[in-house]
Amino acid sequence: MYVLVIGCGRTGSSIASLLSKQGEDVVVVDRNKSSFRKLSAKFTGFTVLGDATEIEVLEESKLDKTDLVVVTTDDDNVNAMVAQIASEIYEVEKVVVRIIDPEKKVIYKDLDVMTMSPTSLLVDNLIGQIGNWSKE
Amino acid sequence: MRIIIVGGGKVVYHLAKNFTAKGYQVVIINKDKEYCDILARDLKGVIIHGDGSQPATLREAEANKSDIILALTSNDPDNLFICQLAQKEFGIPKTFSIVNNPDNEEIFKNLGVETIFNTTKLISLLIEQRVEVADVNNLLSIEEGKVSISQIHLQETSPVLGKTVRELDLPHDIVFGCVIRGDDVLIPKGDTKLLEDDKVLIITLPEKQAEAFEVLSGEE
Structure with missing residues (x-):
C-alpha cells in the first residue's frame, strides 16, 4: 500500500515509522527539515520537504497514486484543506485526518473522510472508564 | 444585507x-x-x-x-x-x-x-497588459474576436495632434467611437481636432488594428 503522511510531528512520525516497519511504502511531508529527525532509524520511506497546502508539493509526493493519506499537521485548517484536496479533487480512496479542536469536525460532514480527535477519544475513554468504576 | x-x-x-x-x-x-x-x-x-x-x-x-x-x-x-x-x-x-x-x-x-x-x-495580469503597450488598451473583443474596441491614449509623440478627424489618413474599416478629453466625452465629427492626452476609442477589424495604432500613436 502507498501511504502519504502529512505532518511529521509526534503523531505523524510514529504512524510513518510503524507503517514503514510493517512494509508499506510511506512518504512523509513536513515543512520543517528538523521534524524528520523524529522518524525511527528503521524508516525506509521517503521524506518531502514543503508546505502541503501547495499543490506542487502534493504532486511531488505522488498524491495521485496514493492509497491512504493520513493528515496530522498541528493546524486544523491546513488539515481540512489537504484532506479535501486528497479526497475531493484527487479522489484518494482513504483519507484520515486528525482534529485538534473537536468543534471543527463539522467541516467534514458529508465528506468521505475519516476523522479522529485525540480530545474526543480521551474524553470518551475517560467517561467510559468512570462509568465502569461507578458500577463497581 | x-x-x-x-x-x-x-x-x-x-x-x-x-x-x-x-x-x-x-x-x-x-x-x-x-x-x-x-x-x-x-x-x-x-x-x-x-x-x-x-x-x-x-x-x-x-x-x-x-x-x-x-x-x-x-x-x-x-x-x-x-x-x-x-x-x-x-x-x-x-x-x-x-x-x-x-x-x-x-x-x-x-x-x-x-x-x-x-x-x-x-x-x-494588470502589469503585463500595461507593460506590453503602454498607450493602447484593448477594451473589448466582440463575436469571438471578429471586432475589437480599443482605446488609444494620445501621447505628445503622436503624429495626429492638432489634426482634425477628416485630415487623418486612417485605413478603411475603422470607426471612431468617441474621444475622451479629461472628464468630457466628445462624439467626433469631421472637424473635431485631436489633442494630446485625448483617449480615442476606436472600433476596428482585428487585422486593421495594428495599422490604426500606427497612425494614431506614431509607433510601429
Whole structure:
C-alpha cells in the first residue's frame, strides 16, 4: 500500500515509522527539515520537504497514486484543506485526518473522510472508564 | 444585507465604511485585539475579536442571519475553512475569498467557494497588459474576436495632434467611437481636432488594428 503522511510531528512520525516497519511504502511531508529527525532509524520511506497546502508539493509526493493519506499537521485548517484536496479533487480512496479542536469536525460532514480527535477519544475513554468504576 | 468580513488588514476599514454607507450591516472578525479596538472606535458595526474559523466565533457574529461572508486573511487554508464553515454550518449563501497562492483559485472553486479574488494573478495580469503597450488598451473583443474596441491614449509623440478627424489618413474599416478629453466625452465629427492626452476609442477589424495604432500613436 502507498501511504502519504502529512505532518511529521509526534503523531505523524510514529504512524510513518510503524507503517514503514510493517512494509508499506510511506512518504512523509513536513515543512520543517528538523521534524524528520523524529522518524525511527528503521524508516525506509521517503521524506518531502514543503508546505502541503501547495499543490506542487502534493504532486511531488505522488498524491495521485496514493492509497491512504493520513493528515496530522498541528493546524486544523491546513488539515481540512489537504484532506479535501486528497479526497475531493484527487479522489484518494482513504483519507484520515486528525482534529485538534473537536468543534471543527463539522467541516467534514458529508465528506468521505475519516476523522479522529485525540480530545474526543480521551474524553470518551475517560467517561467510559468512570462509568465502569461507578458500577463497581 | 448583512455582511461578515474576516481578516483583511487595513482594507477592512475602508470596505466596512463603504458598506455601512450603503446601508448594509457589517460584522468584522479580527484576531488582532488592538486593531479591533481601533475599528470599534471608528466604525459603525459589530466588531468581534476572535478567530473566524472557529464555529463559536461565527455563532457570536450571528452568521446564520448573514447573507455574505468575505474571507480576507493572508492564510489560504484559513480562508477556505472560514468560507466552508459559513456555508455548511450557518447556511450563508454567498462566500467570497481571496487566495494568496494563485494555484489555489482552482482548488477553492472545486471545494465550493463561490467567488474568488486571485490577487497575485490580478496584479500580474494588470502589469503585463500595461507593460506590453503602454498607450493602447484593448477594451473589448466582440463575436469571438471578429471586432475589437480599443482605446488609444494620445501621447505628445503622436503624429495626429492638432489634426482634425477628416485630415487623418486612417485605413478603411475603422470607426471612431468617441474621444475622451479629461472628464468630457466628445462624439467626433469631421472637424473635431485631436489633442494630446485625448483617449480615442476606436472600433476596428482585428487585422486593421495594428495599422490604426500606427497612425494614431506614431509607433510601429
